[in-house]
Amino acid sequence: MKIGQFSQHFNLTSETIRYYINKGLLVPVTKNDRYDFCERDIEDMKLLQKLKFFHFSITDIHKILSLKRLSNLDSSEELSDYINILVAQKKVLLGEKAHLHKVINDLQKEISSTSSKHTDAIKRKSGVPLTFLPYLACPHCQSNLSISNCNIERDQIISGGLNCACGFNATIQNGILIGQPGKISIYDGPDVERNCYRMMSPSLITLMQKAYHWMLERLNKCDTKGKLILEDFVNNYCFCHSNFEAMDKDAYYIITDKYPEIVAVYKNLIDKLNLDLQVLYIAAGSHLLPLKNNCVDIYIDFDAANEYAIFHNGYATDALTRYFHQNTYAIGAFFSLKPGSPSIQELPGSPSIQELYRQYPETWEKCFDIAYFRKYMQEIWEEALDYDNIGYVTDSGEDESFSYHIRGEKLGLSTYFMHGFKGTS
Incomplete structure (x- = not known):
């Protein structure tokens, strides 16, 4: 979708869309020096308009859109960040005049619907797909690995052991193949909080x-x-x-x-x-x-x-x-x-x-x-x-x-x- 069609879709001027692009609120693909808007940009624009209605500043809208782009609000940490931003804005609006009452109610609905994502998301249980078995080999001698004590669900290995005659062994735990980490620097560490x-x-x-x-x-x-x-x-x-x-x-x-x-x-x-x-x-x-x-x-x-x-x-x-x-x-x-x-x-x-x-x-x-x-x-x-x-x-x-x-x-x-x-x- 070109910029003219995109701006008409949202009843905005092309100059307004370019302003949002320059501010980083929209990040369309560029092809031959022209913007090409896709479904993701439409979703970003809808969220942008919703956040504008909530009286968020351009800076705050950029932060929220960035949070969505990174994680799609899938983890509890990002959801908490989003909810905290929404709650803070609610407190600001509560201190303003009565005509903001409708905005505050809509904001509460957004908070509630976002909070439910913690419990409503249906997690797909996955393991090591059986289709990957032909690709597995011992990292030391390249021999085929033998499999033992496997728990298989729907063509996925959820748990089990992998062994080689040369002495190498690995495990499958909660659907993850865990092998040897090798030498790890004392200055390195996992960023589990992202x-x-x-x-x-x-x-x-x-x-x-x-x-x-x-x-x-x-x-x-x-x-x-x-x-x-x-x-x-x-x-x-x-x-x-x-x-x-x-x-x-x-x-x-x-x-x-x-x-x-x-x-x-x-x-x-x-x-x-x-x-x-x-x-x-x-x-x-x-x-x-x-x-x-x-x-x-x-x-x-x-x-x-x-x-x-x-x-x-x-x-x-x-x-x-x-x-x-x-x-x-x-x-x-x-x-x-x-x-x-x-x-x-x-x-x-x-x-x-x-x-x-x-x-x-x-x-x-x-x-x-x-x-x-x-x-x-x-x-x-x-x-x-x-x-x-x-x-x-x-x-x-x-x-x-x-x-x-x-x-x-x-x-x-x-x-x-x-x-x-x-x-x-």
Whole structure:
């Protein structure tokens, strides 16, 4: 839907719609320098108009829309944040004149309907789909795994054991395949409260939404039917959770992280979407995934390269090389900061990089270096199908949201689309 049709649909001017876009309230897809509005934008506009009727400021509307875009208000934390915002606005309106009485009543209805989402959501119980068994293998010797003590419901393994003659073993607990985590840094930890999301600035969320659009468009250009799609390192962000409703229902998806509690968080959120998807959840170190070599057809990386490089001398792809093959695609987003000196001892010039070293002393010096990252990607992939600089923010949020980013410094976000893995040197 073009901007003229969209504005007429809501009885607004095109200038008003452009104003909302500039403020980050609407984030339509851009095609050939023109806006293309979809059903999600219509839903955002309806919510925007509802919140305007509730007398929320533009800033508060942006925060609520950002909260919805991140989580679809699926978890109790985000629902609580939303309810707290609504309740606070109710108190303001109660102190105003009597003509606001109708608005207050409508607001109470919204609070009640949102609160019921805690109990009304029907969670789809899922496990390890039997369709994934041909893809499983010992991460050490690549032998087939034997299965024992399984509890199977509707072609899903809810619990059980996986064993190899070489001594490797893993378990399936609550539908999650739990393997070996590998070495974990003392500076690392699971973000089970999803504070990286909740503390983000609205401008950063808008930037990420633009990257999501870009990545989803490239993903949908691929033949994904029957293909194995892997997303790793979801401790900070999970592209699949945010976009599953627009992704191919006939693909096979694997979502992994080294922390079982993080995998459980996203499994719970995705189960609440109640989508008929084939998803395998694995909690294990990236180089220890119990998968067959060369099985991954499409790799999704949203901040995984950055996250890995904070704790290792390299990018996430280095840990995943054996799962790729010569026809694998990679679609991702990479955050960047102004490079500093190559080591903490030399006192890096970039304030954010210096703070990054202080908080995470194991950080690789190329962690946020977009120029080096692109050169690296061109060396290990046959084709660079597309690149884009999505933009930057100078305010990334508070506390755990890029805690090392110094406000005022540019935090950039770039995307890539690669094909044909040829290996690392």
